[in-house]
Amino acid sequence: MLSAVEGEVESQPRCPHHPAREAVRTCERCGRYVCSWCEHDGGQCRDCVRLSVLAVPDSRARARWTLRLLEVAAGVSLLKVPLFFWVFIALEESGRVPGPLVDGVTYLSLLFALAAQVGFLMWVHRVVRQLKAQGADLETTPAMAVWMWLIPLLNWVKPYQLMKDIAEKAGGAHFAASLPLSLWWGANLLARVLEQVDQRVVRKMGTVEGVPSSASLVFAIFMSLCSAGTALACVQIVKALQARMDQRREGLEGVDTPIAEDEATAA
Ligand SMILES: [Zn+2]
Ligand SMILES: [Zn+2]
Known part of the structure; x- marks a missing residue:
């Protein structure tokens, strides 16, 4: 009724979704x-x-693809451990190495690691886009979140900070602390350090015409373990973060329920 509406004009304005x-x-x-x-x-x-x-x-779709690729990459890396151990034994006993097999598995594993990395970055790009659209105060653009992986020196620090920031903005500090981010980044850095040492030092010592040395095989085993650890930790991170992103999206799709007031929005 008109009188009721007029009566409300002087009072405090009300929320259209929550008239009380x-x-x-x-x-x-x-x-x-x-x-x-x-x-x-x-x-x-x-x-x-x-x-x-x-x-x-x-x-969601990018997360699904990334998870499949990461799982395959982790599986291939784990398979390399017994395989290279066997090659190591064969080298010690007979001085011979099944070169094509070692090369084939190495390239296959590189291919899957690269595919998983591309999938992961496409997913990160989309997650940053969504969080920014939701008003989250992220100190990066979706494109920068991808480029920082390719910039020398910066790519030893920035991607870790980015993922921590994304996790905090998506689910709060407790959620970010519950993710294996340090394990993921630690394993990633260790694999990169081992690769540098392997390329610059180990391969130059005692390698005969493309035959990997024992030391190089031992390095390859450790690198495979680190790569598998990185991929498996990454699987946990993508799963948990995507579940958070799903929750946030569902919160926005519901009209009458308030958006979950967690630390992320309170921060
Ligand atoms: Zn509006
Ligand atoms: Zn309201």
């Missing part, structure tokens, strides 16, 4: 009133945030 709650601000995009439940990073109302987030394609 007072508005704390107006949306920067559409100008509608927003209550503290609906208030969102970036100053937009939940409808506007939902529209811009739902306009960004989902990262």
Whole structure:
């Protein structure tokens, strides 16, 4: 009734989604009133945030592909351990090495590691795009999140900081601490250090015409273990983070339930 509406004009503005709650601000995009439940990073109302987030394609499909590729890459790396151990024994006993087999498995494993890395970066790109659309205060762009892996020196530090930042913005500090980020990055760095030492030092000592030395085989075994560890930790990270991204998306799809107020949005 008119009189009721007139009576409300003087009182505090109300949230269109929660008529019982007072508005704390107006949306920067559409100008509608927003209550503290609906208030969102970036100053937009939940409808506007939902529209811009739902306009960004989902990262679920990329996560699925990345997980399959990471699992295969980890499997091939783990297979290399007994294989190279056997080659090592054969080399010690007979001085001969099944070269084509070693090369074949090495290239196969490189191929899967590369495919997994490409899938992972495509997924990271999409996750950063989504979080930024949700108003998360990430200090990177989706493109930069990919390029930082290719820039020498920076790529020893930045990708770890990025993943930690993504995890904190997506699920809060406790969630980020629950992910095996240090294990993942530690194994990754160790594999890279071993590879450098192997290429610069070990391969130059006592290698006869393409036949790998015993020392090089031992290095290859350790590198395989590190690569498998990196891939398996990465599987855990992608699974947990994608589950968080799914939750956030579902929170935005529901109209009447407030978005989960975890540390991520409170921070
Ligand atoms: Zn709005
Ligand atoms: Zn509200």
